[in-house]
Amino acid sequence: MNEYILQMKHVDKSFNGVKVLDDVQFDLKRGHVHALVGGNGAGKSTLMKILTGIYTKDAGTVTVDDREVHLLNYADANKVGIRMIFQELSVIPSLTVTENIYLNEEEKKGLFLDDKRMQQDAKALLDQFGIDISPKARVSDLSVGFCQLVEIAKALSKEAKILIMDEPTASLSDSEVKLLFNIVHILKEKGVSIVYISHRMNEILEIADEVTVLRDGKYVTTREAGDLNVESIIGYMLGEKRGHAFEYHERANMGERECMLKVEDLSVDNLVDHASFEVKAGEVVGLAGLMGSGRTEILEALFGIRKIQNGSITVDGKKVKIKCVQDAIDAGFALVPEDRRRQGLILEHSIKDNIQLPIFKQTKKGPFIDTSKVNAYTSQNIEELDIKTDGINKIASLLSGGNQQKIVIAKWLNINPKVLLLDEPTAGIDIGAKGEIIKIVVDYADKGNSVIVVSSEIAELMAMCDRIIVLFDGKVVGELNREDIKEEEVIQHAIQG
Structure with a gap:
C-alpha cells in the first residue's frame, strides 16, 4: 500500500x-x-x-x-x-x-x-x-x-x-x-x-x-x-x-506632544475598575495583561459597545459622553475588533460593500450613493494597504485572513479617527501580513493620530508601542516606556500581577 x-x-x-x-x-x-x-x-x-x-x-x-x-x-x-x-x-x-x-x-x-x-x-x-x-x-x-x-x-x-x-x-x-x-x-x-x-x-x-x-x-x-x-x-x-517589521523605531519629540485621549476612573461591567490613562497625539499605547484583565472591555467601552458605569473621557481637549457606537464614532474613535469574521466584516459582501459602510456621509450624492466615490475609496485602499485581490467586487470571504484584516482597518482609516482602537489586530494571520499591519499602524501614528492596541503577542507590542499600560484583574497596575523594555521577559513578568 x-x-x-x-x-x-x-x-x-x-x-x-x-x-x-x-x-x-x-x-x-x-x-x-x-x-x-x-x-x-x-x-x-x-x-x-x-x-x-x-x-x-x-x-x-x-x-x-x-x-x-x-x-x-x-x-x-x-x-x-x-x-x-x-x-x-x-x-x-x-x-x-x-x-x-x-x-x-x-x-x-x-x-x-x-x-x-x-x-x-x-x-x-x-x-x-x-x-x-x-x-x-x-x-x-x-x-x-x-x-x-x-x-x-x-x-x-x-x-x-x-x-x-x-x-x-x-x-x-x-x-x-x-x-x-x-x-x-x-x-x-x-x-x-x-x-x-x-x-x-x-x-x-x-x-x-x-x-x-x-x-x-x-x-x-x-x-x-x-x-x-x-x-x-x-x-x-x-x-x-524577510525584513525588519518587528523592530521598534522610536518617534521623535514624544515628550512634547499634546494629550489626545484622557481616561479617568473608568469602570465597566465590574470588569474594569477605575482605570485611568492618557494617550498622546501620534503615540501608540499597548494594553498588556492576561485574559480577563480588562483589555478588550476598555476598548469596547470606549467604542460604545459596553456600558460605562463610572469615569470620564476627554478627546482632543473635549469631554465626551459615550452611550452608543455612534457617540464613539462622532467623538473620533474607531475599533478594529478581535473577531474580524463576526464583528469586523460582512463576509458574503464585496470589498467595496465593506469599505463603504462607515463612509456613507462622504459618498452621498443627494439621496443616493456616489458609486464613483466609493470605487475610488476602495481602489485607493487596495493600493495603499496592498490588499491582494483581482478587483473591488471580490467577496471578502474569498480573501486570506491578512487581506480581510486589511479591509477592516481600511474602512475605519477612511473616516480619519483621532483614536484607533485595535483588538488583537494580527490574530490568525501569517508572519508577512503581521509585518504589513504593524507598518500600517505605525504609519498612521506617524501622521499624528493616536492608537491603542491590545495584543497577546508581546513581540508585536514591542514592535508597535511607545508605551505599554499593564492591566491585572481590571485595574491599571503599571506602565512601561518602550525604551525601558530590553526584552520580552520584562512585559511577561509585569502582566503576572
Whole structure:
C-alpha cells in the first residue's frame, strides 16, 4: 500500500487571468499531521478548496487512496473521506449543538427526525473527544472557542480519512488548544490523516509530523517538522522578503506632544475598575495583561459597545459622553475588533460593500450613493494597504485572513479617527501580513493620530508601542516606556500581577 493517502501533483489555478497556484505539489502520509504554511496570499486556502471541491483546478492531478479523483463539489470530497474545518465558522447560532452537528445529515425514524437518537449520538461524539458541551445548548450562547469545537465535532460526525483544519486554534483559549491537540492525537491513533493550516509556528512544531511551505502560489519545500525551528520556517515562508517589521523605531519629540485621549476612573461591567490613562497625539499605547484583565472591555467601552458605569473621557481637549457606537464614532474613535469574521466584516459582501459602510456621509450624492466615490475609496485602499485581490467586487470571504484584516482597518482609516482602537489586530494571520499591519499602524501614528492596541503577542507590542499600560484583574497596575523594555521577559513578568 502507498504510504501516501493523498498526492496532489502539478496543480495550477488562476482567477481572472491571475495565477494563484503554479505547479504546486502536496503529499500527505497516512495517519500523519502535515502542516501547510505560507505567507499572505501563498495559496494555502486555494489549494485546500481545490481538495474539498469548492474550487476546480486548472491543471494537475489529485490522488486519494491510490485512485485519481475529480472533485467537482464538496459532496464529491465527502464521498472519498475528505472533510474540512473552515476558518470561517459555518455553525448557525439559532440552532442547538446537535442540530448543527447533523445539519443536512439528519437521522430519521420513519418520516420524522429522530431527535432523541441524534442527541444521544451527539453526546457520545462530544464525550469521545472530551468536548464538555451540552448537545442541547444553543450555539448563540456559546463562546467563539466552543463554537469552533462544535465545528470540529460537526466535521467528525461522519468518518473522515483526511481532515483539513484551517486555523483551528485562532479563537481558542489555552485550555481549548490543549483539548484540540488531544483530539488530533486521538484521530491519528484512528489512522486519520490531517492537513493543519496555522500561522502559529510553535504550535506547528508541536503538533505536526511534516511541514510544507508555499510562497506566492508556488511550492517551496517539504521537511520533517523535527528538522525545523521557527526561524527556518519563517525563512522559507518569506524568502528574500524577510525584513525588519518587528523592530521598534522610536518617534521623535514624544515628550512634547499634546494629550489626545484622557481616561479617568473608568469602570465597566465590574470588569474594569477605575482605570485611568492618557494617550498622546501620534503615540501608540499597548494594553498588556492576561485574559480577563480588562483589555478588550476598555476598548469596547470606549467604542460604545459596553456600558460605562463610572469615569470620564476627554478627546482632543473635549469631554465626551459615550452611550452608543455612534457617540464613539462622532467623538473620533474607531475599533478594529478581535473577531474580524463576526464583528469586523460582512463576509458574503464585496470589498467595496465593506469599505463603504462607515463612509456613507462622504459618498452621498443627494439621496443616493456616489458609486464613483466609493470605487475610488476602495481602489485607493487596495493600493495603499496592498490588499491582494483581482478587483473591488471580490467577496471578502474569498480573501486570506491578512487581506480581510486589511479591509477592516481600511474602512475605519477612511473616516480619519483621532483614536484607533485595535483588538488583537494580527490574530490568525501569517508572519508577512503581521509585518504589513504593524507598518500600517505605525504609519498612521506617524501622521499624528493616536492608537491603542491590545495584543497577546508581546513581540508585536514591542514592535508597535511607545508605551505599554499593564492591566491585572481590571485595574491599571503599571506602565512601561518602550525604551525601558530590553526584552520580552520584562512585559511577561509585569502582566503576572
